[in-house]
Amino acid sequence: MTCLQQTLKRSIKAAGIGLHTGARVTMRMRPAPADSGIRFVRTDLDPVALIPASAEYVIDTALATTVGNGSGSVSTIEHLMAALVGMGVDNLIIDIDGPEIPAMDGSAYPFVSLIKEAGFYIQGAPRRYIEILDPITVRSGDKYITISPCSDFNVLAEIAFDHPSIARQKFDSLVTPNIFERHISRARTFGFLKEIERLKENGLALGGTIDNAIVLDEVSVLNQGGLRFSDEFVRHKVLDLIGDISLLGMPVLGRVCSFKGGHAIHNLLNREILNRPYAWRKVELDTDWRMMPSFSPKMEDVSAGTSL
Numbered sequence: 169m170t171c172l173q174q175t176l177k178r179s180i181k182a183a184g185i186g187l188h189t190g191a192r193v194t195m196r197m198r199p200a201p202a203d204s205g206i207r208f209v210r211t212d213l214d215p216v217a218l219i220p221a222s223a224e225y226v227i228d229t230a231l232a233t234t235v236g237n238g239s240g241s242v243s244t245i246e247h248l249m250a251a252l253v254g255m256g257v258d259n260l261i262i263d264i265d266g267p268e269i270p271a272m273d274g275s276a277y278p279f280v281s282l283i284k285e286a287g288f289y290i291q292g293a294p295r296r297y298i299e300i301l302d303p304i305t306v307r308s309g310d311k312y313i314t315i316s317p318c319s320d321f322n323v324l325a326e327i328a329f330d331h332p333s334i335a336r337q338k339f340d341s342l343v344t345p346n347i348f349e350r351h352i353s354r355a356r357t358f359g360f361l362k363e364i365e366r367l368k369e370n371g372l373a374l375g376g377t378i379d380n381a382i383v384l385d386e387v388s389v390l391n392q393g394g395l396r397f398s399d400e401f402v403r404h405k406v407l408d409l410i411g412d413i414s415l416l417g418m419p420v421l422g423r424v425c426s427f428k429g430g431h432a433i434h435n436l437l438n439r440e441i442l443n444r445p446y447a448w449r450k451v452e453l454d455t456d457w458r459m460m461p462s463f464s465p466k467m468e469d470v471s472a473g474t475s476l
């Protein structure tokens with residue numbers, strides 16, 4: 169049985185404030201036809217702006233990933249995109265009445281809960297995957313990402329921060345909906361108090377609070393509840409990577425190795441993949457490796473870190 173595309177069974181709503189704009193927004197995610205992909209509609213603009221969640225429409229990667237089409241844009245899409253592709257949603261329309269996806273708790277988990285609440289609708293069209301045939305590497309300063317051939321999708325990410333609460337962290341895991349939900353989706357975005365103050369002075373991070381991000385001073389984590397995972401920082405980098413790579417428009421079969429990844433280099437990788445069509449091909453799969461029992465979530469699948 170061929171793997172088929174999925175949309176949601178019914179519409180779901182989310183509301184909240186944007187991390188950077190501080191704008192209060194409401195969005196409605198509604199089922200969409202097969203082969204239509206994931207698209208945003210800025211319903212507050214006249215005429216409304218239709219913006220595909222696609223690498224070609226990325227217009228900014230400075231602090232978050234922003235897609236735009238003409239005068240309409242939607243920013244900080246990466247956590248929502250990670251939730252959608254991580255859980256296996258191929259087609260969806262997202263109506264939004266403001267410029268930025270709500271920050272929720274700074275992770276993808278609130279979106280995962282909403283997706284599960286709505287349920288999946290299996291569509292009559294085969295899902296196509298991007299199968300990587302030749303390794304592709306992108307670099308920017310001391311950062312790099314390589315994607316190489318692999319029969320599933322797995323990620324090795326490493327980060328290095330000159331901060332005692334983060335330091336060097338590594339996370340290496342297969343990515344399936346179960347593993348995504350349990351080990352990746354709850355990891356929150358993070359920021360440094362000094363940096364957040366500087367951003368706020370410049371009109372950014374206006375919606376950023378201790379309720380939607382891990383905030384660090386010079387020596388420690390300021391959030392009262394502490395961390396959700398001992399290596400929550402690198403897990404969030406994996407979450408961002410899953411969200412950003414989803415802008416290729418199809419799930420990927422490949423192994424991603426990322427060192428000091430971020431939105432800019434993730435999007436550089438997307439562009440490099442699209443620029444090298446001979447390095448990959450579109451395939452359909454007979455069995456969904458992501459749903460096979462051998463890929464049920466076990467801590468052994470996750471080689472680094474522990475759940476707290």
Ligand SMILES: [Zn+2]
Binds near residue numbers: 246247357404408
């Ligand atoms: Zn993020």
